Amino acid sequence: MINNSGKINFTIDANDKSSLARATHFQTEHGEIKTPIFMPVGTNGVVKTLTPAELKQANSQIILGNTYHLYLRPGMEIIKKAGGLHKFSSWDRPILTDSGGFQVFSLAHLSQITDEEVVFQSHIDGSKHKLSPQKSMEIQNSLGSDIVMAFDECTPYPCDYKKAREAMKRTHHWEKLSKQHFEKMESAYGHNQFLFGIIQGSVYDELRKESAEYLSKLNFDGYAIGGLAVGEPKKRMFEILENVVPLLPESRPHYLMGVGKPEDIVRAIERGIDMFDCVIPTRNARNGLLYTWKGRIKIKQAQYKDDLTAVDPDCTCYTCQNFSRAYLRHLYKKNEITGLRLNTLHNINFFIELTQQARQALLTDKFDEFRNNFYANYPIEDDHWKQNIKKRKQRRKKHLRENETN
Numbered sequence: 001m002i003n004n005s006g007k008i009n010f011t012i013d014a015n016d017k018s019s020l021a022r023a024t025h026f027q028t029e030h031g032e033i034k035t036p037i038f039m040p041v042g043t044n045g046v047v048k049t050l051t052p053a054e055l056k057q058a059n060s061q062i063i064l065g066n067t068y069h070l071y072l073r074p075g076m077e078i079i080k081k082a083g084g085l086h087k088f089s090s091w092d093r094p095i096l097t098d099s100g101g102f103q104v105f106s107l108a109h110l111s112q113i114t115d116e117e118v119v120f121q122s123h124i125d126g127s128k129h130k131l132s133p134q135k136s137m138e139i140q141n142s143l144g145s146d147i148v149m150a151f152d153e154c155t156p157y158p159c160d161y162k163k164a165r166e167a168m169k170r171t172h173h174w175e176k177l178s179k180q181h182f183e184k185m186e187s188a189y190g191h192n193q194f195l196f197g198i199i200q201g202s203v204y205d206e207l208r209k210e211s212a213e214y215l216s217k218l219n220f221d222g223y224a225i226g227g228l229a230v231g232e233p234k235k236r237m238f239e240i241l242e243n244v245v246p247l248l249p250e251s252r253p254h255y256l257m258g259v260g261k262p263e264d265i266v267r268a269i270e271r272g273i274d275m276f277d278c279v280i281p282t283r284n285a286r287n288g289l290l291y292t293w294k295g296r297i298k299i300k301q302a303q304y305k306d307d308l309t310a311v312d313p314d315c316t317c318y319t320c321q322n323f324s325r326a327y328l329r330h331l332y333k334k335n336e337i338t339g340l341r342l343n344t345l346h347n348i349n350f351f352i353e354l355t356q357q358a359r360q361a362l363l364t365d366k367f368d369e370f371r372n373n374f375y376a377n378y379p380i381e382d383d384h385w386k387q388n389i390k391k392r393k394q395r396r397k398k399h400l401r402e403n404e405t406n
């Protein structure tokens with residue numbers, strides 16, 4: 001079966017009257033995607049600490065896999081031998097894989113970048129590799145994901161106008177090549193894949209506009225907005241969404257890559273975004289930060305020592321149904337692995353529940369009530385974007401150090 005992009009069977013189930021929020025659905029061969037949706041991140045073919053059964057228990061409909069990481073470790077040979085990433089990781093619901101672009105530009109040691117390809121050294125062992133639009137399509141074909149992302153160049157923040165424009169132009173060239181190559185490939189495991197394009201252009205409105213208009217003409221199955229949530233002020237991110245989303249084809253899913261906190265997700269839904277992914281719920285769970293409808297709690301704090309209530313009394317997850325804050329605090333303080341698992345299960349459940357409640361509200365014409373209720377109870381964090389740039393750099397260094405010693 002040859003891949004045939006631009007043929008997604010996409011339905012808008014409901015539109016909000018007072019914002020661009022909408023509920024939609026589309027069918028993949030591994031299951032239906034109902035939006036708004038939060039997609040947990042499974043970088044290495046696993047959502048850290050959770051099994052597929054637990055992910056299903058948390059109502060996870062689709063997960064992400066990272067092309068760059070999976071290509072380097074364990075490598076494509078074993079994944080192909082297993083029959084693709086679904087079989088290798090025993091996850092039978094939909095998978096979205098990224099293009100590898102984001103990690104190549106943020107993690108690897110780049111040695112050369114041309115209009116044809118990127119030559120880079122692995123951040124793990126220094127080995128030399130090449131990634132190109134064609135190669136990215138081939139890797140994602142071997143992974144067998146349901147949603148494939150076109151190969152793009154994600155610029156960091158800050159990025160001057162000239163560089164942002166160059167990267168956007170290159171991205172457009174690469175995405176066109178991605179689509180041409182994608183449409184020539186046979187499906188590796190007999191199921192159809194969809195191809196999404198990625199809008200770039202950093203924080204420059206005219207570049208974002210140009211990118212949205214150019215890519216819309218290429219007829220992708222869906223449209224992602226990349227290169228945001230990379231350190232720019234939050235206010236700017238929402239302004240860009242307000243300018244870009246109305247330019248995207250209405251009859252395609254809109255995906256905001258790498259976002260975000262609960263309040264960012266609600267605000268982006270209002271601006272017409274359907275799909276989200278972020279490491280926040282999983283990473284923060286491992287740091288003892290748990291999400292509730294009244295904001296985040298730090299489970300290590302002394303105030304939870306004698307607290308026998310659930311993390312969130314309204315939450316239906318396995319963690320909240322069976323364990324108390326005091327117990328989770330105890331596990332966290334003692335570095336018990338089960339604590340990390342229970343925390344992750346709760347946070348994933350919370351993020352998915354958030355998007356499902358938004359969907360339910362849209363379907364019943366109560367989105368206004370939903371968001372007013374959310375904002376009334378959920379304290380919005382200050383945007384410490386300047387400090388976040390520093391934190392981002394430290395995290396990257398830590399990540400590189402850890403991988404290099406493994």
Ligand SMILES: [Zn+2]
Pocket residue numbers: 311312315316317318319320321345346347349
């Ligand atoms: Zn819970």
